[in-house]
Amino acid sequence: MSTRLVVLLSGRGTNFSALQQAILDGWLSARIVAVVADRPAAGLALAAEHGIDRVLIDRRRHADRNSFEESLACALASYRPDWIVLAGFMRVLSAELVRRFAGRMVNIHPSLLPLYRGLDTHARALAAGDREHGASVHFVTPELDSGPVISQVRTPILAGDDADSLADRLLALEHRLLPATMALLSACPVELRHESIVIDHQPLDRPLELGRDLDERGRRTR
Template identity: 60%
Template structure:
């Protein structure tokens, strides 16, 4: 009997475009997983509509319904653990998570951030890249650790900054690469090729010296290309 696909719980706060990309990769057979649930902290999140159309279980946990952040995060952990996921996938989840919750899922919680980490942690990354006069921008998939956007990076996608770019134009050009990068990275994790060991990313049991790059190291199906490997 075939093994059950690995379960993912995806956390969203908005439109859920990376959620949609992950679901599309699953349906196309590029990602050996299933989305066990979509959890949101905002009832108006458009990604919940996508989840409903695809018959995915959804959970709504509004912070305003709890007396404090600790109570909210306990409820969030209870909801996530109820689905017994292999990985917890932050896909535009716009909340800073506390240390206890992050430690509970250490090595199993992933995030995609719109910058070439460690540069430009936090918000407004597209504008900050332009303000800094940088010639390259990108997105990073990383393990989530207690420090904001500071966890070990697994993979990146890069785009050139063009003359006359605006923050919106840069974001629009980067988003399709995010939609390729996240499922490809998750596929490697599900194949146990990439893991977190001793606060660093390991590929095939070897420390990763630099992030895997889309189009250089990562195949679009989540495999590794023959050369590079980002080591």
């Protein structure tokens, strides 16, 4: 039985599209059973094109955060997901909701965590004079962008880069990182144990890197 994924998004849905393409290409053994958005996002239209259930839980139509998150939690639970993937979901979730789905919720974040949690990561990397930038897939925990990191991808910062050019180059790498990571998580037993990751019964002592050990593990499990 293929792994059941629910994708949360707030925008264009390009990382969702990358996941769906990997499924269609046959190397991600999973099924996206629903796409959930917190606003009328373009990603919902992409889901419709693939015949995937769409759920709009508009924060503006809820009286407060608690009622919004209760609707969100009920929707997520109804699809019985193996993994919940935050792919450009621009809302901070409460500790209560995160704990409800602990160990099953991952996020892709545009920085080499633990660097640059939160927003404006590309501009912050440039302002710091960093030589490289990247993206991370990590478990979602109650503290923002602080969960254990599963995988990363790196890209050099080039002379003449601005925040937009760096973001565009990194996004193309995110479209490879997220499907490769989900292929691994769909193929191997994975546990989150007290802020540590165990994959295929082996503790993960550092993030897997796309193009190196992440690809190797993916090949062994396919």
